Amino acid sequence: MKALMSIGAVVGVIASLILLGMIFGVIPAATVHLVEGYMPMQMLFELSLFVAGFTGLSYMLNSMGKGIPRFWQGIGFVAFILLYLKYRVYPPIPFSVRAMYGTVTLVAVFMWVSSNEEDWKKFRQPILNVMDGITPFHKGLRTFFLIAVPIALWGFSYQSFIPQGAGADVDEPIELRTVHPAPPASTKVHGKTFVLQTSQNPYRVNPEGKYDQEYSNKLIVEQAMGRLMQPDANPWDPKAEGYLKNVREGGEIFFQNCHFCHGDNLNGRGLHAFAFNPIPANFTDPGTIAQLQETFIFWRVSKGGIGLPREGFPWASVMPPWEQHLTTDEIWKVVLFEYWHTGYYPRTWD
Numbered sequence: 001m002k003a004l005m006s007i008g009a010v011v012g013v014i015a016s017l018i019l020l021g022m023i024f025g026v027i028p029a030a031t032v033h034l035v036e037g038y039m040p041m042q043m044l045f046e047l048s049l050f051v052a053g054f055t056g057l058s059y060m061l062n063s064m065g066k067g068i069p070r071f072w073q074g075i076g077f078v079a080f081i082l083l084y085l086k087y088r089v090y091p092p093i094p095f096s097v098r099a100m101y102g103t104v105t106l107v108a109v110f111m112w113v114s115s116n117e118e119d120w121k122k123f124r125q126p127i128l129n130v131m132d133g134i135t136p137f138h139k140g141l142r143t144f145f146l147i148a149v150p151i152a153l154w155g156f157s158y159q160s161f162i163p164q165g166a167g168a169d170v171d172e173p174i175e176l177r178t179v180h181p182a183p184p185a186s187t188k189v190h191g192k193t194f195v196l197q198t199s200q201n202p203y204r205v206n207p208e209g210k211y212d213q214e215y216s217n218k219l220i221v222e223q224a225m226g227r228l229m230q231p232d233a234n235p236w237d238p239k240a241e242g243y244l245k246n247v248r249e250g251g252e253i254f255f256q257n258c259h260f261c262h263g264d265n266l267n268g269r270g271l272h273a274f275a276f277n278p279i280p281a282n283f284t285d286p287g288t289i290a291q292l293q294e295t296f297i298f299w300r301v302s303k304g305g306i307g308l309p310r311e312g313f314p315w316a317s318v319m320p321p322w323e324q325h326l327t328t329d330e331i332w333k334v335v336l337f338e339y340w341h342t343g344y345y346p347r348t349w350d
Helices: 002-023 039-063 070-087 095-113 117-132 136-161 213-217 242-257 294-303 328-342
Strands: 186-189 192-195
Touching: 002 039, 002 070, 039 070, 070 095, 070 117, 095 117, 117 136, 186 294, 192 294, 242 328, 294 328
Parallel strands: none
Antiparallel strands: 186 192
């Protein structure tokens, strides 16, 4: 048993060091790659390893008389889950989803620490010590929390209500609208029908000319380095061929037609952006194209705002139907460039 717990402790320490290295940028985020289609099972396996490691580490520390108090074990595990979801999962998870998982984690930790009377007493004792002020230190903490918590809540509430951005003093009331309108099963562009669930970007190819998202994912810009290009993956190299050449051509089309609204950095802050309400989509936001399939983006670009189905409203979008101005190939290449430039890759239907 002791040998098994020792192995678990070693695994926990190594895994924690790797995660910390990813958080602080010492280890590239893609060192341990999450495989598309198998990501949920891979995450469950990784979390199981972490739990086994933490269990072994806790056992070893207890056997040496240096056990971590139950209260800090619970707090530490919640913090670990939040950091794991923020820095390990790619494409990034939106804050609202992380908050939901964090709430589930809090419930699970509460059930764990209250599973028996002894553990529950150990967990709540530090809280009761502060509330009762049994020492001058605990009294000081109690006074600090009584002052700091209301101020923090006031600051959060104030910040959420004050107008934001340019022309903040004249912001219009909030308008309820869908964020990602429901796509149709298929769409017709230039006389050809594309089934959104089965269609693929014909320009996301490997050197053999075959569709290969795994290959293209390795050539997108590096998020952890401030969206810098990968070595030997410069689409504007005159010698670039295949996928990278397609990215360059998509970029040229984007900067000829799209950057006026979506911005040079694809962040929705183009020259004309603030003439619209809401402003154009920010593709660098992990809540936009990082959460969508490539065919969804192809459909949205092709049909624009006026091409949305009835169930997509209310939807305030003035994007023109680009199928009236670009060929099918040009639209696919623009979509390819948008994913490459932002450092995201499209979600799959798996």
